[in-house]
Amino acid sequence: MRFPLQYKLGLYxxxxxxxxxxxxxxxxxxxxxxxxxxxxxxxLQDGTDDLFKDLGERAATGIAPRKPLxxxxxQPSLRARLIxxxxxxxxxxxxxxxxxxxxxxxxxxGHATVVIQDKEGLDRNCRVVTESKGDFNVSIGTRLGxxxxxxxxxxFAFKVALPIVSLLVLVGSFLVARRVLRPIAAMTAxxxxxxxxxxxxxxxxxxxxxxxxxxxxxLNASFDRLEKAYSAAERFSxxxxxxxxxxxxxxxxxxxxxxxxxxxxxxxxxxxESLLQQTRRLTTLCEDLLLLAxxxxxxxxxxxxxxxxxxxxxxxxxxMEVLGxxxxxxxxxxxxxxxxxxxxxxxxxxxxxxxxxNTVKYNRSHGTIHITAREEKDTAxxxxxxxxxxxxxxxxxxxxxxxxxxxxxxxxxGHGLGLNIARELARAHGGDLRLARSEATGTQFDLxxxxxxx
Amino acid sequence: MRILVVEDEEKIxxxxxRALQKxxxxxxxxxxxxxxxxxxxSNNFDFIVLxxxxxxxxxxxxxxxxxxxxxHTRVLLLTARDGVTDRVTGLxxxxxxxxxxxxxxxxxxxxxxxxxxxxxxxxxxxxxxxxDIRMDIRKHRVTRAGAIISxxxxxxxxxxxxxxxxxxxxxxxEICERIWEREHEYDTRTVEIFVMRLRKKLSEDRDENIxxxxxxxxxxxxxxAP
Numbered sequence: 001m002r003f004p005l006q007y008k009l010g011l012y013x014x015x016x017x018x019x020x021x022x023x024x025x026x027x028x029x030x031x032x033x034x035x036x037x038x039x040x041x042x043x044l045q046d047g048t049d050d051l052f053k054d055l056g057e058r059a060a061t062g063i064a065p066r067k068p069l070x071x072x073x074x075q076p077s078l079r080a081r082l083i084x085x086x087x088x089x090x091x092x093x094x095x096x097x098x099x100x101x102x103x104x105x106x107x108x109x110g111h112a113t114v115v116i117q118d119k120e121g122l123d124r125n126c127r128v129v130t131e132s133k134g135d136f137n138v139s140i141g142t143r144l145g146x147x148x149x150x151x152x153x154x155x156f157a158f159k160v161a162l163p164i165v166s167l168l169v170l171v172g173s174f175l176v177a178r179r180v181l182r183p184i185a186a187m188t189a190x191x192x193x194x195x196x197x198x199x200x201x202x203x204x205x206x207x208x209x210x211x212x213x214x215x216x217x218x219l220n221a222s223f224d225r226l227e228k229a230y231s232a233a234e235r236f237s238x239x240x241x242x243x244x245x246x247x248x249x250x251x252x253x254x255x256x257x258x259x260x261x262x263x264x265x266x267x268x269x270x271x272x273e274s275l276l277q278q279t280r281r282l283t284t285l286c287e288d289l290l291l292l293a294x295x296x297x298x299x300x301x302x303x304x305x306x307x308x309x310x311x312x313x314x315x316x317x318x319x320m321e322v323l324g325x326x327x328x329x330x331x332x333x334x335x336x337x338x339x340x341x342x343x344x345x346x347x348x349x350x351x352x353x354x355x356x357x358n359t360v361k362y363n364r365s366h367g368t369i370h371i372t373a374r375e376e377k378d379t380a381x382x383x384x385x386x387x388x389x390x391x392x393x394x395x396x397x398x399x400x401x402x403x404x405x406x407x408x409x410x411x412x413x414g415h416g417l418g419l420n421i422a423r424e425l426a427r428a429h430g431g432d433l434r435l436a437r438s439e440a441t442g443t444q445f446d447l448x449x450x451x452x453x454x
Numbered sequence: 455m456r457i458l459v460v461e462d463e464e465k466i467x468x469x470x471x472r473a474l475q476k477x478x479x480x481x482x483x484x485x486x487x488x489x490x491x492x493x494x495x496s497n498n499f500d501f502i503v504l505x506x507x508x509x510x511x512x513x514x515x516x517x518x519x520x521x522x523x524x525x526h527t528r529v530l531l532l533t534a535r536d537g538v539t540d541r542v543t544g545l546x547x548x549x550x551x552x553x554x555x556x557x558x559x560x561x562x563x564x565x566x567x568x569x570x571x572x573x574x575x576x577x578x579x580x581x582x583x584x585x586d587i588r589m590d591i592r593k594h595r596v597t598r599a600g601a602i603i604s605x606x607x608x609x610x611x612x613x614x615x616x617x618x619x620x621x622x623x624x625x626x627x628e629i630c631e632r633i634w635e636r637e638h639e640y641d642t643r644t645v646e647i648f649v650m651r652l653r654k655k656l657s658e659d660r661d662e663n664i665x666x667x668x669x670x671x672x673x674x675x676x677x678x679a680p
Contacts, residue, residue, distance in 0.1 A: 246463045249556035253469040256559050256625065259670060269670045277642060280627055283556055301539055311607060318608040319634075322647045353634060 006181050010174030017169040018162060025158035029151050036147045037127070041111055044129040047078055047140045052133045055085070059135070069094040082116070082126060082141035093136075104139055113144070183212045191219070199227040230297050237293035244286045251279045288417045292402070295424040302344045302428055306452035309339045309348070309380055313371060316352035320369055323360040333371040341380045341449040347425045348449075351433070354418035355384055355445060362388040362443075370442075375451060382447040383436065391438040399435065422447075455500040455570050459483040460490040460516070461532070462508050470503060473559050474566065487511025491519055494527070501570045503562070504549075505532045506540050514540070514547055521548040528569050532557070558628045568619065582617045585678035587656070589617055598656060598678075608633060609652045612645075616665065616675035625672040649673055 054073065069085060073094070084104045085094040095104070102116045107130045116126045125148065128141030183206040190203045202223060205216040258264070259272045294300045313335060320331045341348075359369050367387035374381055391399060400423050403416040423433040431449040438444070457474055461467040462485045474481045482497070484490050487508045494502065494516075506513040517529060531544045531552040541552050550569045553562060582589045586599040589610075596603045596613060605613065611633050615624065626642040633645075653665045666674050 245555045246466060249463075250465045250469060252556045253466070253473070253559040257469070257473065264670075266670075273670070276627065279556075280630075303542070315607040315611075318606045319644070321606075322608075322644050325647065349634075 005184075006174055006177040009177035009181075010170050013173035014166045014170035018166045021158065021162045021165055025155060029154045032154065033147060033151060036150070040127055040142070040144075040147070041129065044081075044111075044127065044140050044142065047081065048129055048131050048138050050075060051078065051083075051085070051138050051140065052131075052136065055136050055138075056134065066091065066093075068092070071096075078140070080142075082128065082139070084139040086137045088132075088135045088137065090137075107139055114141075116141075116143075118143075183208075183216075187212070187216060187219075194223055199223075199230055233293060234297050234299055237290050237297070240290065240293075248279060248283050248286065252276065252283075255279060285417075288421055291421060292417070292424065295428055300425075300428050302347065304342045304344050304429065306340050307343045307345050307348065309341050309343070309373060309382065309449070310335055310337065312345070312348055312352055313373060313382065315349070316356045317371060319353065320356045320360050323357065324363065324369070327360075327363065327365045327367070329360060329363050329366070330368045331371070332368060335371070335373050336375075339373050339375065339380050340452045342452040343429055343449055347429070351422045351425050351447065352382075354422040355433070355447065358418050358422075359384055359386045359388065359445070362386070364388065378451050379431065380449045380451050382449075383444055384447070385442045385444040388443045390440055391435060391443055396435050396438070400433070455566075456480045456498070457482075457501045457503065457566070458490070458493060458497070458499045459503045460485070460487070460508065460513065461503070461505045462486060463505075469559070470562065473563060474503075477563050477566075479566075485509075487513065487516045490516050494520060494525060495523070499527050501566060502527055502529045503532065503566070504529050506544065514543060517544070517547045517549060530562075530565055530569060558625055558631070560623070560625055561628045561631075564619065564622055582614075583680075584617045584620045584675070585680050587613075587617065587678065589614060603655050605652070605655060608648055609655065612648050612652055613656075616673075620675050620677045623668050623672055623674040629672070 051074075054075070058073070066087065071079060071094075074083060081096070082098055083094060083096040084092065084099065086092050090105075098116075098119075100117050100119075102114070107114070107128055109130050109132065112128050112130070114126055114128055115123045118124050125144045126141045127144055128139055130137070130139040132138075183204070186206075187203045190201065194201045194203075202220045203216045205220070206213050255272055255276045259269060259276070264272070291300070313333070317331050317333055320329070324331065363369065363386050369387075370385045372383045372385075374383075400419050402420045419433070426433040426447060426449065429449055431447070434446045434448070436444040436446040457479045459467055459470050459474070459481060461470060461483065464485070467483050467485065471481045471483050479501075482493065482499075484493050485508075488510045490502075490504070490508070491511070504513045504516060508516070513531060517531070520527070520529075528550045529548070531541075531549040533540045533544065533552050533554055541554075544552055551565055553565060580590065580592045582591070588597050590596075591614065594610065596605055596610065612629065615629060615632055626645045629645050630642065649665055649667075656664050662676075662678065664676055664678060666676055668674055
């Protein structure tokens with residue numbers, strides 16, 4: 001989660017509104033320009049119509065048609081316009097002074113936009129209508145100043161508005177997004193609380209009937225199903241525990257009773273002994289599976305206490321030395337005097353036993369095992385380095401999988417749960433078990449446990 | 455002793471009852487919590503072997519009611535090995551000891567003996583003296599006739615088991631279970647090696663058989679002369 005959703009929403013909204021604001025100034029001024037020009041043309045048209053009417057009336061009064069006209073002849077509304085009136089034969093009856101050096105004879109019939117200088121000598125765009133009716137030819141024009149000014153104003157307004165509106169949209173949509181997303185933050189917090197330890201907790205369903213409320217309900221239904229599955233798994237494991245243990249107890253008691261019988265032949269006694277041992281291996285396997293079922297359900301009971309790991313490690317070293325006798329394995333150690341972790345002693349001894357067994361099992365003849373322990377930040381780290389076979393990078397995780405027993409040594413004893421259990425137990429403590437490195441010079445496992453707070 | 459066995463699994467109950475009878479006890483049994491309570495209130499037992507998982511009323515409940523009635527009969531709880539909380543609450547509720555299922559029958563018998571005849575108390579203190587061997591559990595030190603014997607942690611634990619009940623025969627698997635939380639595949643052989651090493655360290659040059667191998671069963675510590 002590099003950028004929270006609310007920032008993203010704010011940013012997206014701002015970008016969208018900026019694009020919209022950039023599109024608007026290319027469309028809107030053109031439309032307005034077009035509308036205004038149409039209106040202007042109509043106004044000029046009205047002017048020519050009036051002028052033709054006046055000219056017709058004047059002709060009717062019998063004044064010599066060739067006599068030039070004065071400014072007074074024009075209606076007041078037309079006096080500021082560009083005006084030119086000619087006879088059919090081309091002689092000019094009237095020409096307003098504001099044409100200046102422009103030659104109106106070049107004007108085409110109908111509407112035209114031309115450039116005419118003003119009295120300061122600046123070029124101005126002007127709109128002119130030229131029309132012939134009866135004996136007269138009339139041109140009426142006006143400057144486009146107002147319309148062009150409006151275009152300029154519009155463009156300027158958009159330029160100013162773009163950043164301001166974008167910023168407003170950015171902030172606004174950020175605030176809106178935060179408000180809308182608030183229930184999601186609450187949901188996330190609740191979902192984090194729902195765990196194996198507290199499976200009956202549920203997400204808050206907001207009172208809004210919207211998508212978020214629906215999502216909460218859907219997720220809650222999933223959590224219901226998960227909880228059912230969890231408790232079913234737990235019921236199964238405790239039921240299985242009872243079901244397995246009873247026959248195992250009967251087996252053991254019966255076999256040990258049988259073993260004390262005086263009339264047994266030595267070979268029979270040996271058979272009974274080996275059956276007893278198998279019964280106990282079955283017991284161990286059964287206990288391991290139940291332990292894993294519990295860790296999977298997150299229902300492992302831990303009784304952590306401040307525990308000095310060093311005596312525990314010495315016990316494990318003791319075991320490794322004896323287990324390694326057959327293969328002449330040397331166990332060395334470099335340990336501090338004390339290392340107090342927050343841990344459950346029974347579980348720690350299982351972790352160390354499993355790790356030790358594994359290290360001896362996968363070691364070579366005349367190999368070595370080196371054990372060190374140290375504090376690092378808030379953790380205790382126990383490193384077990386052995387001269388076992390090199391574990392390839394791609395197998396680094398596989399060795400922790402259940403019932404995995406390394407292909408290099410097919411005849412290795414055990415059922416392949418040791419490292420998995422050790423890792424699960426370490427993680428249940430808030431620690432971990434990792435393969436730190438595996439090279440020709442040695443394979444190192446790191447057991448990480450939380451230090452006890454002093 | 456008059457012993458009551460409360461166990462709902464008939465097959466286990468039969469074996470336990472038979473073993474206890476063989477050991478010379480007077481044994482009665484019942485298979486649920488309510489029946490156990492009525493049997494306890496109407497009889498005067500010296501000892502009760504009580505399973506935690508029982509129908510009608512579980513073992514811890516029976517124990518609680520018993521202790522509330524000021525009945526102080528010694529109780530050995532049978533629990534599941536992974537039932538840590540059962541064990542802790544069991545001892546808190548007033549059980550004298552617990553045994554995890556599946557248990558070795560010899561161990562059950564031994565516990566019954568030890569707890570049943572609490573006086574003279576077994577060697578449970580910080581310092582245990584057996585003959586000329588002295589074990590200081592707190593200081594983690596063992597001496598024989600005054601001379602310090604340096605033991606590895608497992609050798610120490612092994613000796614502690616022997617010293618707490620000298621003269622009792624321990625099977626290899628009972629030793630295994632008491633020393634190792636999880637048995638490894640090499641178990642009984644590992645015990646043999648540790649016993650061998652311990653024997654050597656204890657005896658040094660003495661001509662004696664302090665830890666004797668009982669063929670087909672296990673080991674026993676013969677208390678040396680003081």
